[in-house]
Amino acid sequence: MPNPILQIDSLTKSFGDLLLFKDISFGIAEGDKIGLIAANGSGKTTLLNIIAGKEPYDSGRVVFRNDIRVDYLEQSPEFDPELTVLEACFSADNDIVKLIARYEDIISSGNQDDLSRILAEMDLNNAWDYEQRIKNILSQLKIYDFHQKIGELSGGQIKRVALANVLISEPELVILDEPTNHLDLEMVEWLEEYLTRNNISLLMVTHDRYFLDRVCTQIIEIDDKQVYSYKGNYSYYLEKRDERISTQDAEVSRAKNLMRKELDWMRRQPRARGTKSKSRIESFYSLEEKANKQREEKNINLASKGSYIGKKIFEAKHVSKSFDEIKITKDFNYNFTRYEKMGIVGNNGTGKSTFIKMLLGVEKPDEGYFEIGETVNFGYYSQDGLQFDDQKKVIDVVTDIAEVIDQGDGKKLTASQFLQHFMFPPEKQHNYVYKLSGGEKRRLYLCTVLITNPNFLVLDEPTNDLDIITLNILEEYLASFKGCLIVISHDRYFMDKVVDHLLVFHGNAKIQNYPGNYTQYREWKAEEDKRQSEVAKIVKTESEPADSRKKEEVKTKLTFKEKREFESLEKEIEELEEEKKLLSEEISSGKLNTDELLSKSNRLTELLNLIDEKTMRWLELSEI
Structure with a gap:
């Protein structure tokens, strides 16, 4: 039976008159991968903060196993803006970073008393390669400039640096609050595979249902202030x-x-x-x-008539757009048809949001234009559209836009009834906006977009910070929506349910129109990649290995001096790696005296820096 690493007993938490949960109890054992599910405002993030020691609780117990290493990815992490990306990773409060700092102190001070023990700990924790691990994981999360200042990064990039920090330190318990926010689909799938493959214990909040299904072995739900536990993945939980x-x-x-x-x-x-x-x-x-x-769910039954929309929706004609060297579209043409439901996917930075901003007239194309039909009435949900007066009441935010929404067939909903469909009961409607959780504010923003009764919805990352119940409501709404839809989302489950075809942004103005949902596209792409790989194997000659061809290509592009340097670097790196291997074995042997240990550990530090420096130079030359 797995060893318990955390036990929650009779935990109660409230904010004034608002009771979040009462006398809840559950445990986490070694190897458990637990997804935490609840409606927005039910206390998911608060519970994570309590477990991480960042927030007090009213009563109960939170008991960790002795010496357990825990790391927490917060929803909105913060770093010193003056730190570089690499410095931020080395400023993490974890055991390996502290161990490296102690090692550096001992080396610089010349105090040899604890050197043997520190070296043994460095070996045990695989600390010598810590910086390389940082760089590898940052690269997987598409952070490539390790010397860029934190203050120059976007919120999404900072979240990815914080996620890298958590994964690098390899704690025994990882707590993640919305880890897939700000990750593109490629990164989400990499993280999914990483967490599944590694034998770590995990407690996380996420709205990504495929992610929950593939990673989690247990689901814990907060419902009606109580906890319900299900030993299985998301499908089993449902x-x-x-x-x-x-x-x-x-x-x-x-x-x-x-x-x-x-x-x-x-x-x-x-x-x-x-x-x-x-x-x-x-x-x-x-x-x-x-x-x-x-039960609130039983009363949810929402449809939207949408205002009349004619046959002409929009045409993109010879649209080109770039920012400096980054090409978004080039001579792009598209005729959008009536009642079309399109998903837009692609890696971060490929221009998905820029494309819809051009469609809406927020950005201007460099060349070409969008011709919009006269009857089109856009409803736009943007990533940065949350701009409420915190001193307003929830009901007033919506009624300032519209008092009623037309559902068709003579049916109408008042603003209050509409809010109830999106899980704002009457008492919550008369709360001030500042009292809402982050997810509740997102839900309110969604209501302000939908109540305008648009006939063409443009949704840019609508699933971020929404709970699964709200996503179900939105999916039902979109399924019956009598209008057009464009949605950008990294939520694969959501895309599969609401869109009938995709525009795939590959970068450098390459845009692919795929007739199907995201899962169908991934299956097709896997087959296509396999086919292309097999074709490449056939084309490749047995007498010329791929590596030697690549070296020849590199050599033809370099100057004579650079060619000599490139060839020399390969040999030098190989020799340094061999010396590093021998030194590590000597240091771990226990046969060296204190002076020898100090000398060889200093040399090992030099070697690691040299290998890193020469590898970076080799990479620079190989990319010329």
């Missing part, structure tokens, strides 16, 4: 949750039938009740509570 809800609904139905009888009995009771009736009276109030219990 199945078992449905069984639980059905059981609860059956109990409510039985309770209502009993209530009618009990209510009749209570009305017939004389004013002075006997003691024999006391237990039955208490039972009545218990039944009343159960009978009045309603």
Whole structure:
């Protein structure tokens, strides 16, 4: 049986009158990979903050196994803006970084007393290659300029640096709050594979349902201030949750039938009740509570008529756009048809958001133009569109835009009813905006876009910070939406449910139109990559290995001096790596005296710097 590493007992947390959860208990064992699911505002991030020691709680216990190493990826991490990317990674508060710092102190001070022990710890923790591991993971997360200042990075890039920090330190328990936000689809799939492959314990909040399904072995749900645990992935959770809800609904139905009888009995009771009736009276109030219990999900049934849209939607004609050397589109043409539901995917920086900003007239093309139909009424949900007056009430934010929304067939919804469909009950509607969680603000922003009754929705990363229940509501809304849709999202599950074809942005103005959803595209791409790989093997001659061909290509592009340097570097790196290997074996042997240990460890540090420096130069020359 796996060893427990964390136990939560009878934990209760509230903010003033708002009770988030009460007397919840669960544990995390070695190797558990747990997804935490709850509606926005139910306390997911608060629970993670409590476990990470960043927030107090009202009562209960949070008990870790002794000497457990824990690292936490916060939703909005912060670093000193003056640090470089590499310095930020080395400023992390983790054991390996502290070990490297202690080693550096000992080397610089000349104090040899603890040198042997520190060297053994460095070997045990594989600390010698820490910087290279940092660079490898940062590169996978598409952070390539290791010397760029943190203050120059976007919020998404900072989140990726923080994620790299967590993964590099290899803690025994990783806590992740929305790790897939700001990752493109390629990075999400890499992270999915990394977490599945590594034997770490994991507790995370994410709305990415494919990610939950493929990574997690257990789901914990906060529902109605209680915790429910399901030993399985997301698919298993859905199945078992449905069984639980059905059981609860059956109990409510039985309770209502009993209530009618009990209510009749209570009305017939004389004013002075006997003691024999006391237990039955208490039972009545218990039944009343159960009978009045309603589940919000049952009442969600939302459709939108959308205003009339004509046959002409938009045409892109010879559209070209670039920023300096970065090409977004080049002579791009497209005729968007009525009721089309298009997904836009591609790596970060390939121009997805720029494309829709050109469509909406926010950005101007360098050449060409977009011709928009006269009946088109855009509704635009942008990544940076959250601009509310925090001192306004939720209901006022929506009614300032529209009092009612037309659902078609003579049906109309008031702003209050519309908000209820998006899980803002009447009491929450009269809260001030500043009291909402980040996810609730996103949900409110979505309501402000939809209540304008557009006939062409343009959604740029709508799934970030939305809980799974809200995503289900939005997916239902879009399925019945009688209009056009363009959506940019890294949420593969969401894309599979709502779009019928894709524009794939490959970068450098290469845009592919694929007739299918994201999963179908990935399956096709895997087959295509395999086919191209097989073709390449056939074309490649047996007498000329790929490596030697690459070297020849490099050599033809370099000057005579650079060719000599390139050839010399290969040999030097090989010799340095061999010396590093021998030194590491000597240091670990336990046969060296203190002076020899100090001397050889100094040389090892020099070697690591030399290998890094020469490898970077080799890479520079190989890319010429």
